[in-house]
Amino acid sequence: MDPFQYCQERTQKSGSSFYYAFHALPDEQRRAMYALYAFCREVDDVVDETSDVEVARRTLAWWRMELAQTYAPQGAPQHPVTQALREILRTFPLPREHFEALIDGMAMDLTLPPFADWEALKVYTYRVASTVGLLSIEIFGYRHPETRAYAEAFGHAFQLTNIARDLAEDAQRGRCYVPRDLMAEYGADWETLKNGGWSSGWSEVGRKLGTMARGYYRLAEEALPEEDRPHQLPGLIMAGIYSRQLDKLFKGGFDNRNDRLRMGRIAKLWAAWRVVRGEKKRQARNR
Numbered sequence: 001m002d003p004f005q006y007c008q009e010r011t012q013k014s015g016s017s018f019y020y021a022f023h024a025l026p027d028e029q030r031r032a033m034y035a036l037y038a039f040c041r042e043v044d045d046v047v048d049e050t051s052d053v054e055v056a057r058r059t060l061a062w063w064r065m066e067l068a069q070t071y072a073p074q075g076a077p078q079h080p081v082t083q084a085l086r087e088i089l090r091t092f093p094l095p096r097e098h099f100e101a102l103i104d105g106m107a108m109d110l111t112l113p114p115f116a117d118w119e120a121l122k123v124y125t126y127r128v129a130s131t132v133g134l135l136s137i138e139i140f141g142y143r144h145p146e147t148r149a150y151a152e153a154f155g156h157a158f159q160l161t162n163i164a165r166d167l168a169e170d171a172q173r174g175r176c177y178v179p180r181d182l183m184a185e186y187g188a189d190w191e192t193l194k195n196g197g198w199s200s201g202w203s204e205v206g207r208k209l210g211t212m213a214r215g216y217y218r219l220a221e222e223a224l225p226e227e228d229r230p231h232q233l234p235g236l237i238m239a240g241i242y243s244r245q246l247d248k249l250f251k252g253g254f255d256n257r258n259d260r261l262r263m264g265r266i267a268k269l270w271a272a273w274r275v276v277r278g279e280k281k282r283q284a285r286n287r
Contacts, residue, residue, distance in 0.1 A: 003080035003087070004031050007038035010081070014041055021234040021241075024276065025140075032092055032139045033234070035084035040132060042081055043102065047109040056110055060103055067103075071096050092139050098131040105131070114190075115179045118212070122156065124177070129162075130155030136235060142228040150224040154235060157216035161242045164209040164249055167202060168193060168257040178205055198255050206254025210246050217243060226286065233279055240275035241268050 011018065011034050022033050043063055050056040066082040069075035070089070077083050088094070105127025115121040133151035142148075163170070163177045170177060171193040183190065186208070188201035217239060224232060245263050252261040263271075 001080065003084035004034065006080040007031075007034040007084050010034075010038040010041055018238065021237040021272065024233045024237060028091065029139050031084075032088040033136065035081060035088050036094070036132070036135055036139065038081045039085060039099070040102065042079070043106045047106050053110050057107070060107055064100070064103060067096065067099050088139075094135050094138050098135050101127045102131045109175070112175055112177075114176045114183070117179045117181045121177065121179050125156045125159040126152070129159035133158075133235065137232065140234060141231045144225040144228055146223050146225050147228045147232070150220045150228075150232070151235070153216045153220035153223060154239060157213045157220060158238070158242055160209050160213035160216065161246050161249075164206045164213065164254060165245060165256055165262065167206060167254065168196075168198070169259075172196070178209070182208060196257070198257065203253045203255065206249060210250055210254070213246055214243075230279070230283060233276070236279060237272045237275045241271045244271040 008031075011022070014037075018033075018037050022030050022037075025033060043060065046056050046059045046063070050059060066077050066079055069077040070082045070086045075086065077086055085094075105124055108124055108127070115124065130152040133155040134148060137147055137151045167178070171190070174194070176190060178188070182188075182205055183201075186201040186204040188199065188205045192199055193202055220239070229236070241263070244267065248261050248263065249256065254261075256262065
């Protein structure tokens with residue numbers, strides 16, 4: 001299979017909000033984003049779908065070697081995703097350190113203790129999400145260095161939204177991303193959540209995470225220079241979809257057991273359309 005076809009199918013099958021955002025891109029940038037997102041999915045699945053921690057560690061180490069081959073002058077990566085990445089590096093300057101940090105973040109999932117506080121969790125959200133934002137803007141294009149602050153803030157916002165949305169699901173898998181100090185503050189009992197229960201304390205935890213996410217969405221919006229805004233339309237579409245998801249979580253008290261508060265395909269398309277329409281009006285006003 002052609003490497004780029006593999007990446008597109010990998011992205012499409014994921015059902016992620018990213019797939020809807022990529023439609024706003026020209027062909028070359030869209031192909032590059034498919035490759036980037038497919039890499040994210042591959043290393044994420046190492047953690048999510050491998051029950052043996054040592055096997056997962058070895059597989060992540062193999063991906064590091066693939067990355068080294070991707071960036072080596074005479075490298076020959078074996079996987080279709082890294083083959084596609086090597087091709088797009090001819091056009092887009094994607095810093096290798098962001099990919100390495102992303103793998104570091106995935107490795108944190110293998111020995112995940114509860115984070116002590118937000119500063120500890122922030123290291124994780126930077127590695128697994130802000131890095132993706134920083135890589136994405138290299139594909140979208142930008143002129144002002146402030147746009148990097150926008151990408152980093154959006155990464156924190158997206159990952160906090162994911163954590164708030166997936167409180168129950170992650171607990172069922174034995175994973176806790178909520179800082180210990182936050183659980184203690186609201187009396188949220190981990191065993192209750194892990195055993196399929198819910199409490200008002202977990203609703204309060206969700207609201208706190210959601211409020212933090214909204215703060216980072218605002219920071220991102222404030223950091224983005226107007227001149228770079230048209231180039232960042234896919235990221236703004238993502239923010240629109242995630243913000244609507246966050247609104248739904250707030251209305252439902254963050255009790256997302258059985259995915260009852262998760263957005264469907266039509267809702268995501270509607271949110272994406274609203275962003276595109278709003279950005280077109282904004283550009284017309286600024287002419």
